[in-house]
Amino acid sequence: MADAFWMAFAFVLIIEGAGPLLFPRRWKNYIMQLSQQPLSLLRQIGGVMVTIGLMFLFFMQ
Numbered sequence: 001m002a003d004a005f006w007m008a009f010a011f012v013l014i015i016e017g018a019g020p021l022l023f024p025r026r027w028k029n030y031i032m033q034l035s036q037q038p039l040s041l042l043r044q045i046g047g048v049m050v051t052i053g054l055m056f057l058f059f060m061q
Helices: 002-022 024-035 039-060
Strands: none
Touching: 002 024
16 A cells, blocks of 8 residues: 555656756746636645546545
8 A cells, every 4th residue: 555655746846847857948837827817726736636636536445
C-alpha cells in the first residue's frame, strides 16, 4: 500500500513538473491568468478535480 502511494506521488510530481520544464513561458502565463480568477471558481475547479480523482479510484478497484 505504501509503495502505491509513493508511486502515485512520483507520477504527480512528474506530471506537475512537465509544464514548467517544457513550456515555462506558457506555464507562467497560465498561472498569472489563474491567479486572477475568483476564489469561488478556483474552489469549484478543485472540487471537480477531486471528484474526478475519486471516481477514477472507485472504478479502478
